[in-house]
Amino acid sequence: MASKVLKTFTLKYLQVLDENGKCDARLMPKLSPRQLVELYGLMVLARRFDEKALSLQRQGRIGTYASVLGQEAAQVGAAFALRGSDWVFPTYRESALLIARNQPMARLLQYFGGDERGSIPPKGVNNFPIAIPVGTQGLHAVGAAIAATIQKKKTVAVGCLGDGASSEGDMNEAFNFAGVFKAPVIFLCQNNQWAISVPIKQQTAAETIAQKAIAFGFEGIRVDGNDVLAVYSATAAAVKKAYTGKGPTLIECYTYRLNNHTTSDDASKYRSEAEVAAWKKKDPVARMRKFLEGKKIWNMKKEEELLAKADRQVSAAAAEYEATPKADAGDIFRYQYEEMPGFLRQQMDDYKKLTEGN
Amino acid sequence: MNLVQAVNSGLKCAMADDEKVVVLGEDVGLDGGVFRACEGLLKQFGPKRVMDTPLAESGIIGVSAGMAVAGLKPVPEIQFSGFLYMALGQLINHVSRIRNRSRGAFTCPVIIRTPYGGGIRALEHHSESMEAIYVHTPGLKVVIPSSPYDAKGLLISAINGNDPVVFMEPSRLYRAIREEVPDGSYTIPLGKAKVVKEGNAVTVISWGSMLQQAKLALKHTDVDVELIDLRTLKPLDVEAIISSVKKTGRCIIVQEAPRTGGLASEIIALINEQALLSLKAPVSRVAGFDTAFPLYKLEDYYLPGTERIINAIEATVNY
Numbered sequence: 288m289a290s291k292v293l294k295t296f297t298l299k300y301l302q303v304l305d306e307n308g309k310c311d312a313r314l315m316p317k318l319s320p321r322q323l324v325e326l327y328g329l330m331v332l333a334r335r336f337d338e339k340a341l342s343l344q345r346q347g348r349i350g351t352y353a354s355v356l357g358q359e360a361a362q363v364g365a366a367f368a369l370r371g372s373d374w375v376f377p378t379y380r381e382s383a384l385l386i387a388r389n390q391p392m393a394r395l396l397q398y399f400g401g402d403e404r405g406s407i408p409p410k411g412v413n414n415f416p417i418a419i420p421v422g423t424q425g426l427h428a429v430g431a432a433i434a435a436t437i438q439k440k441k442t443v444a445v446g447c448l449g450d451g452a453s454s455e456g457d458m459n460e461a462f463n464f465a466g467v468f469k470a471p472v473i474f475l476c477q478n479n480q481w482a483i484s485v486p487i488k489q490q491t492a493a494e495t496i497a498q499k500a501i502a503f504g505f506e507g508i509r510v511d512g513n514d515v516l517a518v519y520s521a522t523a524a525a526v527k528k529a530y531t532g533k534g535p536t537l538i539e540c541y542t543y544r545l546n547n548h549t550t551s552d553d554a555s556k557y558r559s560e561a562e563v564a565a566w567k568k569k570d571p572v573a574r575m576r577k578f579l580e581g582k583k584i585w586n587m588k589k590e591e592e593l594l595a596k597a598d599r600q601v602s603a604a605a606a607e608y609e610a611t612p613k614a615d616a617g618d619i620f621r622y623q624y625e626e627m628p629g630f631l632r633q634q635m636d637d638y639k640k641l642t643e644g645n
Numbered sequence: 646m647n648l649v650q651a652v653n654s655g656l657k658c659a660m661a662d663d664e665k666v667v668v669l670g671e672d673v674g675l676d677g678g679v680f681r682a683c684e685g686l687l688k689q690f691g692p693k694r695v696m697d698t699p700l701a702e703s704g705i706i707g708v709s710a711g712m713a714v715a716g717l718k719p720v721p722e723i724q725f726s727g728f729l730y731m732a733l734g735q736l737i738n739h740v741s742r743i744r745n746r747s748r749g750a751f752t753c754p755v756i757i758r759t760p761y762g763g764g765i766r767a768l769e770h771h772s773e774s775m776e777a778i779y780v781h782t783p784g785l786k787v788v789i790p791s792s793p794y795d796a797k798g799l800l801i802s803a804i805n806g807n808d809p810v811v812f813m814e815p816s817r818l819y820r821a822i823r824e825e826v827p828d829g830s831y832t833i834p835l836g837k838a839k840v841v842k843e844g845n846a847v848t849v850i851s852w853g854s855m856l857q858q859a860k861l862a863l864k865h866t867d868v869d870v871e872l873i874d875l876r877t878l879k880p881l882d883v884e885a886i887i888s889s890v891k892k893t894g895r896c897i898i899v900q901e902a903p904r905t906g907g908l909a910s911e912i913i914a915l916i917n918e919q920a921l922l923s924l925k926a927p928v929s930r931v932a933g934f935d936t937a938f939p940l941y942k943l944e945d946y947y948l949p950g951t952e953r954i955i956n957a958i959e960a961t962v963n964y
């Protein structure tokens with residue numbers, strides 16, 4: 288008989304840049320000045336895109352949209368550590384991740400503008416269509432990761448989730464399968480502290496989401512999700528681990544959803560302005576800019592050029608989206624099965640006959 | 646071979662032919678599946694391709710979806726169809742939609758095998774026939790074999806295709822019938838019904854274990870029945886149904902599933918649309934009841950048997 292402590296756990300937290308853009312040189316990831324500027328540029332581009340998408344939604348030119356405001360570092364930092372051949376299984380709040388993964392912005396608008404063609408990734412880039420049902424995509428990432436080991440491919444799969452999704456059964460099954468199969472998968476959790484109106488303390492009694500990984504037999508880490516360098520660094524380490532057969536990682540990016548849940552939501556109903564204001568001070572984009580300025584690789588002129596370029600890119604994407612003709616009715620039928628079965632062809636033909644008058 | 650051996654043989658052929666085919670599920674490895682449909686697969690193909698998984702059905706289907714998207718051909722086994730409901734979210738929200746919602750950029754050929762149906766004195770939740778759920782889901786194909794030979798050929802066809810398939814195996818028939826089944830690979834196309842017996846007086850349409858009940862019923866009646874085994878429930882072989890009904894002018898559909906909203910209702914609607922003026926009698930249904938499937942002592946009350954089938958045949962021809 289015995290009464291003893293069987294297990295204790297420790298959990299790492301990583302922050303490379305503090306809120307004032309000061310960096311801890313010992314923790315600095317190996318990135319060239321050009322790469323640092325690139326990271327910043329992607330965050331700025333994502334933010335400009337987000338503003339444009341919100342504006343297009345207000346004008347009724349796209350449908351419901353989920354803003355990424357405040358979460359750019361978590362998404363860009365992670366994407367920057369991946370290759371196109373790696374998989375990402377994003378949620379509906381992942382514009383910055385997808386932009387950093389070369390998903391054309393016109394297609395992002397196309398998806399939120401109600402057109403499935405917007406989910407088609409660029410050739411050779413494994414961007415899976417976004418998941419609307421919360422927490423369901425983690426399993427797909429695990430499946431793709433197990434497939435990679437069977438196919439002997441050096442590929443990592445990233446399953447995105449938020450704090451709300453960490454409560455879903457599917458997500459917990461995904462963690463469990465990942466642990467058991469030692470799958471080359473990264474769970475990229477953006478804990479933005481609000482699942483629509485439900486705050487994190489009502490989502491889980493656990494102090495962190497990262498520690499949940501430990502129960503499933505793999506490593507979890509919490510990073511400052513508003514620090515693009517910390518997110519990049521943690522993701523790069525998890526990628527290396529996955530590539531070398533050392534299994535999954537759960538990265539909890541501690542961040543904040545500065546905007547409403549979606550354009551159909553009004554967050555002022557359930558959270559205080561003071562809380563939002565406090566998080567605005569931790570802005571991930573401003574923080575990186577201060578860091579670059581401190582390193583003397585950034586100045587006002589470069590900033591202006593960058594903003595102008597981002598605006599041009601976003602405007603061009605919006606114009607391309609608006610110029611894209613609506614697909615024909617056949618588009619909803621054509622891809623349901625590998626070969627269109629007779630009953631479906633009949634339905635399509637009947638509809639076309641009625642509407643096209645031939 | 647019996648039906649479960651034929652399924653096993655089909656899996657072995659498909660796995661030998663295509664290294665992308667992998668099997669996963671609860672107890673499919675060392676145990677060979679609780680019905681032994683996966684017997685010997687682990688030994689022959691190794692643990693990378695035959696995976697015992699944690700006990701989580703949604704996980705099995707969701708992981709299969711990811712594998713399929715990444716280029717494998719997963720054939721998950723769900724131990725009993727009553728446990729497949731746990732994975733309905735994955736099946737309806739993802740597996741069935743991926744090809745369409747990505748406009749063909751991604752495909753999701755997951756072939757879900759699961760035993761269904763009553764008559765084996767099983768525990769609660771092991772005996773339902775809920776095929777209509779899957780038939781109703783756009784993007785899925787649904788197959789239910791009624792014989793060992795068909796089971797193998799249909800399974801290999803399902804695996805060879807690139808669409809998700811729910812392959813439901815009548816557990817009551819797993820060991821009930823033996824017939825010649827070739828050891829090698831062969832296919833039976835999906836979407837093609839089989840005329841089991843030609844006749845002119847009335848068309849009887851069925852599938853799975855009810856097909857065998859209908860076959861038994863024929864031994865007890867002199868009516869010249871045309872018996873059709875649907876084999877694939879989606880896509881339905883509309884042509885086979887309509888041409889037979891046009892010939893006989895009468896039709897009965899025998900399903901084990903609950904009566905309301907079942908596949909029989911859809912078949913009647915099709916006959917209505919395409920063969921109404923050929924009908925000499927209302928199309929009737931012999932079906933399970935709209936009740937919870939009873940525990941095994943009472944399951945004979947529930948399961949349509951030869952008596953109810955013969956009764957329907959006689960009522961229809963004497964209408």
